Amino acid sequence: DAKTTQPNSMESNEEEPVHLPCNHSTISGTDYIHWYRQLPSQGPEYVIHGLTSNVNNRMASLAIAEDRKSSTLILHRATLRDAAVYYCILLSTNFGNEKLTFGTGTRLTIIP
Amino acid sequence: ETGVTQTPRHLVMGMTNKKSLKCEQHLGHNAMYWYKQSAKKPLELMFVYSLEERVENNSVPSRFSPECPNSSHLFLHLHTLQPEDSALYLCASSRIVAGGPNEQFFGPGTRLTVL
Numbered sequence: 001d002a003k004t005t006q007p008n009s010m011e012s013n014e015e016e017p018v019h020l021p022c023n024h025s026t027i028s029g030t031d032y033i034h035w036y037r038q039l040p041s042q043g044p045e046y047v048i049h050g051l052t053s054n055v056n057n058r059m060a061s062l063a064i065a066e067d068r069k070s071s072t073l074i075l076h077r078a079t080l081r082d083a084a085v086y087y088c089i090l091l092s093t094n095f096g097n098e099k100l101t102f103g104t105g106t107r108l109t110i111i112p
Numbered sequence: 113e114t115g116v117t118q119t120p121r122h123l124v125m126g127m128t129n130k131k132s133l134k135c136e137q138h139l140g141h142n143a144m145y146w147y148k149q150s151a152k153k154p155l156e157l158m159f160v161y162s163l164e165e166r167v168e169n170n171s172v173p174s175r176f177s178p179e180c181p182n183s184s185h186l187f188l189h190l191h192t193l194q195p196e197d198s199a200l201y202l203c204a205s206s207r208i209v210a211g212g213p214n215e216q217f218f219g220p221g222t223r224l225t226v227l
Contacts, residue, residue, distance in 0.1 A: 034215075043202045043218030044155070045114065091214070099168065100216060102155040 004088045009107040012078050020073040020106055022088030027068050032091045034100070035062065035073050037084040044087065044102075047073065083110045115139040116219035118203050124225045127193060133222045135186040135203030144186040145216065146178060147202040155202065161186060162208055193226045200224075 005023040012018040024033065035047040048055055048062045050071070055062040061074040075082055087105040116137045125131050137144065146158040160168035161180040175197075177189040186203055200221045206214040 036216075043114070043116075043204070043221050044216075045218065046215045049215070099157055099160065100155075101157070104154055 004090060004103055006086075006088055006103065006106045008104065009109065011109045011111055012075075013111050014080060015077055018075040018078045018082070018108065020075075020086050020088075020108065021070065022072070023070045024088070024090055025069045027090055028092070030092050033062065033064060033068075033071050034089045034091050035060070036087045036089065036100070036102075037082075038087070038105070039081075039084045047086070049091070078108075078110050080110050080112065083108060114217045114219065116203060116205055116217050118201075118219035118222050120222060121220065122223045122225075124227065125190070125193065126227050127195070129193075130189070130191040132190065133188040133201055133203075133224075135188075135205075135219055137184055137186075137203075137205040137217070139205060139207070139217060141205040141207045141217070142183055143206045143208045143214070144180060144183075145204040145206075146186065146188055147204065147218075149200040149202060149221070151199075159188075190224075193224075195226050198224055198226045 032049050032051050034049040036044040037047050038044040048057050048060050050062045050064050063072045085105040085107050087102050089100050119134045143162045145160050147155045148158055149155045157170050158172045159178045164180050164183055175192050179187040200223050202221045203219040204216040206216045208214050
């Protein structure tokens, strides 16, 4: 499985944008880039995914580098409820290979 | 509320007990998963069921026995566990379609303590 590299922790001030980086230099052409987050005492929740183009949804934006070897999850205006561990995961589009391989993620702390 | 429920939410058991964890999804998904999250370790995939067939078993000890009687229910039967098996056990489900990224929906987990 292709690996991802994320910083262990980041801090951000409330109501400011947050950019969470992820490196995936060994990504293959069939790998989607997924982001999940895990709030304290909860199971992980899906945030966003993309393949080649930048993506936006109600939770966040995903900016994907042109060579696809890195990506950035953008929270446009962080709130205290965004404090969580954020996981960047590569998921193959090959049918029958839907394994999510979680790393250690980035622990995001929001400062009031 | 993700549409995936797990019971019980907390479980304390002795090493000689037999217990079962239950997971139920109301999303019409065709794949279900068991994950284990130990303290300070990444989530580990344990089992995958796709269309009610087990398609993945990540070298999990036989003291963990999964069961998927239908596409909506998943069980994890536990027997003669060890204290190091204490962890958060998470269930997830997804709808697998060919060529598509399959978002997984997670339950809240069962916090298991083995004494």
